[in-house]
Amino acid sequence: MASPTTTADAAIPQTKGADDNYLTHDKGFASWAFTLDHKRIGVMYLASVLTAFALGGVFALLIRTELWSPGKTIMEHDTYNQCFTLHGAIMVFLVIIPGIPAALGNIILPLQLGAKDVAFPKLNLASYYLWIIGCLCMLGSLVTNAADTGWTFYAPYSTTTQTNVIPAAFGAFILGFSSIFTGLNFIVTIHKLRPPGMTFFRMPLFVWALYSTALIQVLATPVIGITLLMLIVERVFGLGIFDPGLGGDPVLFQHFFWFYSHPAVYIMIVPGFGVVSEIIPVFSRKRLFGYQFIAISSLAIAFLGFLVWGHHMFVSGQSVLAGTIFSAITFLIAIPTAIKIFNWVSTMYKGRIHLDTPMLYALAFLWVFTIGGLTGVFLAVMGVDIHLHDTYFVVAHFHYVMMGGAITAFLGGLHYWFPKAFGKMYNEKTGQIGALIVFVGLNLTFFPQFILGSRGMPRRYYNYLPEFQGLHQLSTIGAFTLGIGFLITAISLGRALKNGKKAPNNPWGGVTLEWTTVSPPPYYNFQTPPPVTAGPYDGYEDLVYDEAIGGYVARVTGGSAPALGK
Amino acid sequence: MTEPSTAPEAVKKVSAPPPAAIDHGHDDHGHEAHDPIHAANPHLAHHFDTPQQQFDAGKLGIWLFLLTEVLFFAGLFCAYTVYRAMHPEVFVYAHYFLDTKLGALNTCVLLISSLTAAWAVRNAQLAEKRALMLNIVITIACACTFMCVKYVEYSHKFHDGLLPGKNFQPKEQIWELKSFRDRHPEAAEYAEKLSKLDEKKAAPAAPAAAGKAEPAKVEKLERPTEEELEPLLAAGLVGPRSLDPSAHISRPRMAHVFFGIYFFMTGLHGFHVLIGIGIWIWMLVKASKNQFGANYFGPVDFTALYWHLVDLIWIYLFPLLYLIH
Amino acid sequence: MTLHLLALLADPKLPKLAPSDSFWLPADASVTSRNIDWVWDFMVWMSVLTALGVFVAIFHFVTKYRAKSRAANEHAEKSAEHNTALEITWSVLPLFVCIALFVWGFKGFVDLRTPPKDAMELHANGQKWKWTFDYKCPTGTLTEDALHVPVDRSVRMLVSSVDVLHSLYIPSFRTKMDAVPGRYTDLWFQATKAGDYPIFCAEYCGTSHSDMLSHVVVHPAGEYEKWLNKACVDADSKSGPERGRDLFDRQGCSTCHTVDGTPKIGPTWKGLFGKMEMMTDGKPYKVDENYLRESMMDPVAKVVQGFAPAMPTYKGKLSDKDIDGLIEYIKSLK
Helix, strand or coil: CECCCCHHHHCCCCCCCCCCCCCCCCCCHHHHHCCCCHHHHHHHHHHHHHHHHHHHHHHHHHHHHHCCCCCCCCCCHHHHHHHHHHHHHHHHHHHHCCHHHHHHHHHHHHHHCCCCCCCCHHHHHHHHHHHHHHHHHHHHHHHCCECCCCCCCCCCHHHHCCCEHHHHHHHHHHHHHHHHHHHHHHHHHHHHCCCCCCCHHHCCHHHHHHHHHHHHHHHHHHHHHHHHHHHHHHHHHCCCCCCHHHCCCHHHHHHHHHHHHHHHHHHHHHHHHHHHHHHHHHHHCCCCCCHHHHHHHHHHHHHHHHHCHHHHCCCCCCCHHHHHHHHHHHHHHHHHHHHHHHHHHHHHCCCCECCCHHHHHHHHHHHHHHHHHHHHHHHHCHHHHHHHCCEHHHHHHHHHHHHHHHHHHHHHHHHHHHHHHHCEECCHHHHHHHHHHHHHHHHHHHHHHHHHHHCCCECCCCCCCHHHHHHHHHHHHHHHHHHHHHHHHHHHHHHHHHHCEECCCCCCCCCCHHHHCCCCCCCCCCCCCCCECCCCCCCHHHEEEECCCCEEEECCCCCCCCCCCC | CCCCCCCCCCCCCCCCCCCCCCCCCCCCCCCCCCCHHHHHCCCCCCCCCCHHHHHHHHHHHHHHHHHHHHHHHHHHHHHHHHHHHHCHHHHHHHHCCCCHHHHHHHHHHHHHHHHHHHHHHHHHHCCCHHHHHHHHHHHHHHHHHHHHHHHHHHHHHHHCCCCCHHHCCCCCCHHHCHHHHHHCHHHHHHHHHHHHHHHHHHCCCCCCECCECCCCCCCCCCCCCHHHHHHHHHCCCCCCCCCCCCCCCCCCCCHHHHHHHHHHHHHHHHHHHHHHHHHHHHHHHHHHCCCCECCECHHHHHHHHHHHHHHHHHHHHHHHHHCCC | CHHHHHHHHHCCCCCCCCCCCCCCCCCCCEHHHHHCHHHHHHHHHHHHHHHHHHHHHHHHHHHHCECCCCCCCCCCCCCCCCCHHHHHHHHHHHHHHHHHHHHHHHHHHHHHHCCCCCCEEEEEEEECCEEEEEEEECCEEEEECCEEEECCCEEEEEEEECCCCEEEEEHHHCEEEEECECCCEEEEEEECCCEEEEEEECCCCCCCHHHCCEEEEEECCCHHHHHHHHHHHHHHHCCHHHHHHHHHHHCCHHHCCCCCCCCCCCCCCCCCCCCEEEECCCCEEECCHHHHHHHHHCCCCCCECCCCCCCCCCCCCCCHHHHHHHHHHHHHCC
């Protein structure tokens, strides 16, 4: 456990005023644009990713509005196709893949390791700028005859369509490098900048999750890079790798694409697992059940994730043997994932549970991810997948795990670490209301889509048979509900930034290292990182709640060690 | 984590700060002038505690980056493999157009540059500034030579119409190439005869008299020998053995794909060489400012590692593209 | 809105969803669903039970162990960090279920992908944005835009595409297979109930992907041969503009061309014959018989300005008699 007090820390007189922290230390545009501080980079990522999320969400609402009725509702076929392409591309490449690692991980990872920064701060800033450039490329496609290939860019449609595929593909290519650099940075940070005493099995699970994710980022992303590059070269020069008209093989594109894109979904969800593994113990005042299992299973899932890409291609014409192997390994991944759920639920057993907003999101995650995960099993069963492939069942499945899983975890982590990162408390009631509406909206939007899919409604459909309308309308209502939930959450956090109550150092009673420093942390993180002598979820008994500050402080035991923080 | 919680001990006592995390005092952390390790090592970044830690981090970082580069190129090697397995004749056909001598020259040039790069790392460790700068200059010179030879090769190809993809319009026929004639003289002769026959067949027949079509006179060549036929079969110039080999000669349909792969792989590699040149120049500047020594030689080490990988990739590319027999 | 919906439901051109016994799955009309439907049902029940188990546990723990307030500083009760028996149970049980599901899925897949040896063969062709199906007539090949099969007979479909990826999806037969340009793929089924079932395209293929609908007509015993004979005779007997009119629908021309003057993905046929059209290379060209024939065989040779070069070739698909008929039909559309 991290010692919650250090006499050295308490003795620091602050420079530049008593409230100097990383947000106030330097002012001006240049101090942000050229910052090397991981916390500032994380904040910039947070703002950018949330903006992209809003944009992707607008496209989602446009899609669902169009699908209110069969035939034309508000737009033409081609526009609709462009909408779902952009929605997917923005959400996948600009929001969820960078998501938790870049926005939350950048702020919190070094703090959880007691480190001063990540291993390569300049590379970190470069990674952010690559995100910006990738974003601009994608927007370039958006404003000029946006790509209409779907975010999966399948050939030969993508090599022959007249829409502006190249900026979109190039944008994704650049974003790939942003992702690689973040992953590389985190791996080296975790290997080389851990404090003395923090062995691998004393690392918080958020760190384990970021580590496993970073491994996938580094190993898988180059493959999508070269695939997109090949796609661009094929469009410009008529290379002939994928387009059968030029001598190529369209199924080869699918193999290349999914070799990355399946591990990519683990990039999206494993950090979410990490966040949930942080929140549930703290809000149950308990140690996590099965810490070692969850740590190792993150690595196992990362590894196995590379071996199952063909389960997206059961219907593509790939051989039965290949399909069989992919299906078998897919089931292997299902087991550790399921066991994690059992471990999280067991953590709450005999705990003392506090239902603050972060915990509400974590509980929502458990519900939504269970459904999403179980429906993944349906798709892994080869025979049944033939019926379900490319229907709304798949759309519902991945939205449950990505939107329901990753985004819920993201919001949970955001609310959990908001006081630490910004030094302000948000209004708990509005936070809870937002969480509830998001939860209702999620289920209302996507559960009807399971039924649509199993009844045979294919995906990426602008028009549909009138028998499907009722379920579509339910889903559209859900989508707007979801939007309202997000809006309430955004407003709640925005108001907190402006007028929120001052946050204590440790509002939730967390016992990992980030809670031992001030909220918000000084730009140098720790004067002296507290030595680590026990596991990451030890020490709840050493904290006591101080109502005056609305947070936890060290339990004073017959000594004169002063409490940390103000 | 299976150790039981230690109930009675309550607050963990603060032990003396470990030597690495020295109290930097009360000041702004912009300059660690008071900290002996950071003071003695101006190139030690503020977030690392020792030069060794910084070097280790950099080393791990560059190896990870090289791993991503390998995976990046692996996609292309995979496309090459798949394509060659499906259309071997395309590769046999196309390699006659490549100049093996220039390719071999480039291989030697890169190998030399790898040697000087490795040497440069040693120089940096020993703070031998002159030798370091010399080795870097030679490395850069070799790299530039490589790019020049590439330029020559590419311009030959453009001149000969050997462009990637849909722009593929070779000016010369393969049997007119010196590389083909030297290795397969009988096949080249036979191919020429066949192509002349094709031209005759394709030429417009004498205008048909009203209502009466003149059947084109069908000449036939005698059955080819093995020496004549084999190279043509391998290069996909004539149909399979079972068909009449004196029927028709033409380049394989998918020949343009090879050149697409060729330009893509060598182009991407050349791009990495260019980047390498840029980074070496940067190292040269740093070396000229006397920055490297036993406590700080990471950048040269890492650049050399990157360079070795660029060399290694070429060593795979060369036989795969140029030495197809 | 309701009127609009009712109108759509009544539209004869749209395939209908046959009534189904299952809440989740469409009407079951083929033997190929024998390995699918019961596995589906098993999975639904297993998922419901598992999910309920998890949710009940969460709800129970949250209510039973809810802390009063933070100020009360309650500590969690002593409990084990891990329980080997429990952990083994909840690892091994799901493992068994997964193995079972994998085996059933594998069997179902192999079944769906192994046509019986005596299956009759039909061809399905996907193009942007229409399905066409070929039948053997004594005088040649008949192309229709609907799939006709006899009941209780195994049918193997050879599927291909002329342009981009499509996917032939027949929900009531629980089968689907991608149509890959440049090669053949196949699927099979054996219809068990006479009736009419929708066919969808299930691989995104551009603008009118969602309009690429068709349907399979399962003929009762003895009726299929009658239908085929009549269709062959009808197709053969038609000539001139009547034949052209027929082909306009069956060969997919209607997907991109109208006959009432409105431009669609391609130019309208109304008033087309004899017109001077400006091509994309800037040269004007007269629409005569030769131009029309060339457009069908080599559509990208001359493309009218303002339209994309999106038309597939009909080389090998239209006989000379077909081409003559189409030209006559176009001539008749003044």
